[in-house]
Amino acid sequence: MMDDIALIEATLSGNVDAFGGLVQQYQHLLVASARHLTRSMDDAEDLAQDALVDAYRNLRHLKDHTKFRAWLFGILRHKCLTYLDKRRPPNVSLDDYADSLPAPPHNDGAELAELLDGLPLPQREILAARYVQELSYEEIAETLGTNVNAVRVRCCRARERLRELFQARRLEGGVTC
């Protein structure tokens, strides 16, 4: 956290390279979060890039530098929601449909990622905020505009839902935790 603050202050003082440290630190988290929110790996990098550029541009508007992580996730979430609103289902021909299908799961992690994509957006975003960005319940509540109790309940239910899906899949395919 202190590193973040020092890098932010260095960036604000005119050192653009200092922001590179922040990019290095958060690039994977942002891409992973964008991937799970949008379910698209191709667009995830673009959205994460836009989020980082926006964060750099508006860095002076950030009042509390200790909340940079939550602020950055808020920007990314806004970008992803705007993207999901604007995205239309693409016209896919029946011949190309088979090619566009995701590859069959080859391990538990990939299967779990697929199950995560089956969750609704509110649960996906809260899981991403918690387990990718590693935000506290309080930061998540502030970012999502709700209270801590709601975050706790939603997080618990999202995880239970995920487990239900996972157990259902295990009954079918025999996957173990």
Added chain:
Amino acid sequence: MLTPCNEWRERLAAFLDGEGSTTDTTQIVDHLAQCPTCRAYAELARCDAQDVAAALCAPQAGPGFAARVMAQIAVTPMDTAPETPPAPQARQSFWKKQLFPGFGRVVEALTVIALVAVVGSIFFPVFAKAREKSRQTTCLSNVRQMATAIAMYQQDHHGQFPAASNWVLALKDNGVSEKMFLCPISSSVPPAVDYSYNAALTGKSDRDIDFPSEYPTLWCSRFNHVGTIMGFADGHAKYIPGVKSIDDFRRQQLADLDTAVDMRKKPLEASPSGHAAETPPSSGAPAPRTTMSAVEVSGTAQPVENERHALAVVVPPTPTVMPPAKNYGLADKLQIAYTVDVSIESDDVKAATEKAEALLNQRDGFVLSSSYQRGEEQQPASASVSGRVPGEKLGVLLVDLDRLGTLVSRTVNGEDLTATHLAHLETLDSLRGAQGWLEKIEGNAKRTPDALNAESRRNDVSQQAAGTRVDEYKLKLRVTLADITIHITGKQPPPVSVNPFQKSTTDSLRALGAFSTGLGALLLAILVWIPLWGPLLVIALYLRKRYLMK
């Protein structure tokens, strides 16, 4: 699926995420040591969390991602800090924070406006009515003060009323301040005068007014949208509803007089005894209506002359019975010519009071007010009954009242007529005796040849009887309604030794009774108000929770 204890489910999840409070952590650890199900659930959930974190963090940015971002950032200017910082938010008060944490949004503002409108629509008419009543009382006080000042002026000027040209000055000299000439409903400044004076009083004295209590002297010219406030020649003032101007008041008086005259004429014309048919036609012109005095119109003596003619010829007829005048309105008030005050001493005041009320109703009258004061240690019980009876029933009522107890005094129009009344009763007794004598003479005349002598005596007695009846009829026709007040007092009770302990016990019981009554009234008020305000409160709480607590 493994299901943990319901009350620990979410706290356990938060604990596994490292978000539980210290108290929660201690309790959860204790619970996990005791509950195998929750322990198994916690293991499973921890495994879930690790798997989820691993799965979620799996996608990685490409190798050139950071370079691309930095290249774009290099050509992107950073926004400058806002020159003018946003105005600090006004500090909210405690109650504002509690009641409206998110105040400022449209929905909240509309909710508050709606609530204020509902509450305002409930209370505004009540407040407006109270304010109107207060102004009316102030205006009435002004008029009463001015009417009193007029009476004081009359005392200094041999009963003469102030002239219309200088009535304001005359009233100011008699203690009416400049402020009292302003009705509270107007916004005039002191030199103005909001009240009107009856110009017809110029040059008149109290001897020219037959019925001072019905003769207006001044009235408010401002307070006239639902009624008017009027002062009268006898010094009293009152609010008259439904009358918006002095012209309205005159019209109402004349309409009431018409009703009164019709009521008087009908029984004479429709009398089955035949005496009305023998009376000569009325030669008098209708009473003039240019004056506001009721007596000048209603007090015509023409029917009395007819009665005298009839009574002189035939045997005195049965007195004309007026229709029961139960609809006593302004018309009847105008016919009140006698104010009777009777004081009676009785052993049982309560019973005497009830009997007096019953007698008033029995004689086609009605009770205006009745009060009863319970007897105390040093003071006997007393009661007061006031009411009105038709004039022809007054005599009968007075005789009835004699039976209620010992007659102390009887005044009519302020004059003590106890002796006169007793004399009248004696006259009636002697009349009955004279009639008996007449019958006796008639019986003797049949047996004796001296018929002329008997006829002469019969005429004498008839004349005597007719004269008495004429006096009665004069009284009857003049007194259409009598205002009677009966004071009944009990006899002084013998001193009774009171046990102090018993007295204090009685006082305590009375105080307890009063307290219980007050408490009951309070509970009743709460019970009445809860159904009214309960739903509104529930709606307000729901709206607060729905919109304001986000």
